[in-house]
Amino acid sequence: MQVIxxxxxxxxxxxxxxxxxxxxxxxxIYKNYYGSLENYVLNNNGSRNDAADLIQETLVTFIDIVQxxxxxxxxxxxxxxxxxxxxxxxxEMRKRNNADNRNRVFEKGKDTxxxxxxQDMVKREYxxxxxxxxxxxxxxxKQLLLFVYYEDLSMKEIAEKMPEYENEQVLRNKKYKCMKxxxxxxxxxxxxxxxxxxxxxxxx
Amino acid sequence: MQDNFxxxxxxxxxxxxxxxxxxxNEKAAAELLLQNNDAVKDRYENLVAARNAVRLKGIQQRVQxxxxxxxxxxxxxxxxxxxxxxxxxxxxxxxxxxxSIAAMFIVIISGFVLYxxxxxxxxxxxxxxxxxxxxxxxxxxxxxxNLDSLFNAGNFTAVIRLTETKQALSQKNxxxxxxxxxxTGNATEAINALQSLQKVNNGSESKQFADxxxxxxxxxxxxxxxxxxxxxxLDKIIANPKHMYYAKAKEISNGSLTxxxxxx
Numbered sequence: 406m407q408v409i410x411x412x413x414x415x416x417x418x419x420x421x422x423x424x425x426x427x428x429x430x431x432x433x434i435y436k437n438y439y440g441s442l443e444n445y446v447l448n449n450n451g452s453r454n455d456a457a458d459l460i461q462e463t464l465v466t467f468i469d470i471v472q473x474x475x476x477x478x479x480x481x482x483x484x485x486x487x488x489x490x491x492x493x494x495x496x497e498m499r500k501r502n503n504a505d506n507r508n509r510v511f512e513k514g515k516d517t518x519x520x521x522x523x524q525d526m527v528k529r530e531y532x533x534x535x536x537x538x539x540x541x542x543x544x545x546x547k548q549l550l551l552f553v554y555y556e557d558l559s560m561k562e563i564a565e566k567m568p569e570y571e572n573e574q575v576l577r578n579k580k581y582k583c584m585k586x587x588x589x590x591x592x593x594x595x596x597x598x599x600x601x602x603x604x605x606x607x608x609x
Numbered sequence: 610m611q612d613n614f615x616x617x618x619x620x621x622x623x624x625x626x627x628x629x630x631x632x633x634n635e636k637a638a639a640e641l642l643l644q645n646n647d648a649v650k651d652r653y654e655n656l657v658a659a660r661n662a663v664r665l666k667g668i669q670q671r672v673q674x675x676x677x678x679x680x681x682x683x684x685x686x687x688x689x690x691x692x693x694x695x696x697x698x699x700x701x702x703x704x705x706x707x708x709s710i711a712a713m714f715i716v717i718i719s720g721f722v723l724y725x726x727x728x729x730x731x732x733x734x735x736x737x738x739x740x741x742x743x744x745x746x747x748x749x750x751x752x753x754x755n756l757d758s759l760f761n762a763g764n765f766t767a768v769i770r771l772t773e774t775k776q777a778l779s780q781k782n783x784x785x786x787x788x789x790x791x792x793t794g795n796a797t798e799a800i801n802a803l804q805s806l807q808k809v810n811n812g813s814e815s816k817q818f819a820d821x822x823x824x825x826x827x828x829x830x831x832x833x834x835x836x837x838x839x840x841x842x843l844d845k846i847i848a849n850p851k852h853m854y855y856a857k858a859k860e861i862s863n864g865s866l867t868x869x870x871x872x873x
Contacts, residue, residue, distance in 0.1 A: 428671070
């Protein structure tokens, strides 16, 4: 069984910014905060499955905010996770209560850090729509773009992982092609930008 | 469908700019184009959004993978706290089988009823339904004061001691005090504190911890043996399907509270 070491808040932040340490920090968060985050959802009419989904989304949001250097540590990690899940759950409840509401509507942030969090969550709704388009790409394209933009691998490293492509130049051309396809799908989808601008208006 | 931008390779230049592959004059030319051409700027923003979405996908996959490792451990822990009954049977003829199953059901149901009746007590119902409360303290809602910190740290005796020294209590103070009394097993004082909170709420436009106080007051009544008052409070919660504790109140009211009433 894997031993999970203790992390201070500062260590969690540092670990989430470092690819090698990220998994350890996520495990620590799961071990120490899963129960109280789940309790929040259960205490508010949610099911265990709702909690499992929401906690994953909370973590994705938190990691994204940390990796974009938008978390300044003015509140504790636990409090911040709590405000994310609270916001996600409230907006989910609103969404469920209103069948016509295609987008989640978030509360206005109460201070600068929370406003940054809310803006990030609004953008995430927009990004989710883009992810739907991303899923329409071929498997090779998806894998390649993840290697480039998530794992931040060099073309040489990717060439080793994708030997079916003859050389780095072929891979580079493939990357342009994949990004062009994704961009074209985004550009052709007029609803996306309207959706984004409307959502931002709610976020305040 | 391809458009003019992709045909003339502008998009490819923008991707190179995004990826930091342009230098010198090429970079300056691309940046100038971005400044002066709104359509190009829009396309560049699309690319930035695409890159961010791919990054998000990577984070999602990573969290999902760790969740799948961690979730079975949680499920196992949860399952081990629930009673599982496994029935193994062996039968001869069909009639014998039907009679045996019926007899077994009667035995199981009788046993279950007896078991439930004997094990359902005020304290057991309270313990089954009490959920420790974590204050969702957010920046902007006031800083984490000493009382909140002590409460979140589980130091309930200190919360009670510190609250006794306060001249006037806020709604939040009353709530924290009520829950601290519950945590230390003093249902009577918990009832007093939570009733005080509800009185303040009734006279105030700003209702705080309203749903929470309904639920925890019902639990405090159960623990103190005031089943009729507990039922009245649960009925109040059940009358409002939007109440935060609607599902929990319904579950208690339909199940164990009925047995507690029989036993009164």
